[in-house]
Amino acid sequence: MRKHKKRLGxxxxxxxxxxxxxxxxxxxxxxxxxxxxxxxxxxxTTPLIEKIKNITLIExxxxxxxxxxxxxxSNQVKVINQDILKCDLSNIIKSNMRIIGNLPYNISTEIIFxxxxxxxxxxxxxxxxxxxxxxxxxxxxxxxxxxRLSIMTQVYFMVKKLFDIxxxxxxxxxxxxxGYIRLIPRNYAFKDILHEKKFKDLVTMVxxxxxxxxxxxxxxxxHDDLLNKLSINPSARPETLxxxxxxxxxxxx
Ligand code: SAM
Numbered sequence: 239m240r241k242h243k244k245r246l247g248x249x250x251x252x253x254x255x256x257x258x259x260x261x262x263x264x265x266x267x268x269x270x271x272x273x274x275x276x277x278x279x280x281x282x283t284t285p286l287i288e289k290i291k292n293i294t295l296i297e298x299x300x301x302x303x304x305x306x307x308x309x310x311x312s313n314q315v316k317v318i319n320q321d322i323l324k325c326d327l328s329n330i331i332k333s334n335m336r337i338i339g340n341l342p343y344n345i346s347t348e349i350i351f352x353x354x355x356x357x358x359x360x361x362x363x364x365x366x367x368x369x370x371x372x373x374x375x376x377x378x379x380x381x382x383x384x385x386r387l388s389i390m391t392q393v394y395f396m397v398k399k400l401f402d403i404x405x406x407x408x409x410x411x412x413x414x415x416x417g418y419i420r421l422i423p424r425n426y427a428f429k430d431i432l433h434e435k436k437f438k439d440l441v442t443m444v445x446x447x448x449x450x451x452x453x454x455x456x457x458x459x460x461h462d463d464l465l466n467k468l469s470i471n472p473s474a475r476p477e478t479l480x481x482x483x484x485x486x487x488x489x490x491x
Contacts, residue, residue: 247342372417
């Protein structure tokens with residue numbers, strides 16, 4: 239048996255029931271274009287390729303590549319041996335692409351941040367992540383776990399937690415609980431690219447000083463009167479503002 243590489247977050251799914259539950263959680267059409275991040279030994283790839291014609295796999299571990307290439311027909315399965323965080327996705331993500339992955343947990347939020355700007359080309363995303371990360375993504379304003387990850391994901395995607403997954407279904411067993419999440423792109427929320435950048439910078443700025451009131455973090459950037467006009471309490475803390483509040487502020491700075 240191959241040794242699992244901890245540094246690559248290699249916890250492979252082995253429970254047929256959970257794999258079926260994942261594959262049956264969305265409708266599949268033969269012509270769907272799929273991208274899988276971190277296929278490992280193909281726990282999700284194998285049942286998927288029985289139902290669709292094409293899938294692209296991005297796998298960092300070069301030792302897994304010969305295995306994946308032997309396992310599948312190269313007309314159907316394209317294996318890219320790259321680090322998802324380093325590769326140029328603009329050549330890989332095609333229009334209406336569906337993305338799936340049981341992600342390496344140590345870099346899962348970085349992967350999500352990397353995918354956000356491609357939302358217009360994505361049909362949907364289904365990811366297995368650390369449960370704590372799933373909960374942060376779907377968190378509502380006013381909760382302790384609502385923050386930059388929730389806001390940045392929710393401005394691009396409608397997010398839905400589908401179910402939790404026990405550590406027992408992976409080999410080796412991870413130390414943490416997992417969760418399974420669906421992201422479906424929203425209509426583009428920004429006026430233009432500059433607005434998109436301002437939104438990103440604003441959210442990063444206020445959440446680096448999470449304990450500070452909005453008016454303090456935004457002193458010299460936006461006046462209290464304008465915040466009041468936008469129905470935002472200047473004394474509010476960042477975690478109480480909605481995604482729409484941040485869109486409104488970023489339009490006015
Ligand atoms: N999909 C398989 C499964 O469910 O059994 C494997 C999932 S395992 C949690 C994560 C996979 O991502 C591993 O195969 C690992 O080698 C791969 N991986 C880790 N870091 C990566 C990176 N930066 N880019 C692409 N793949 C990566």
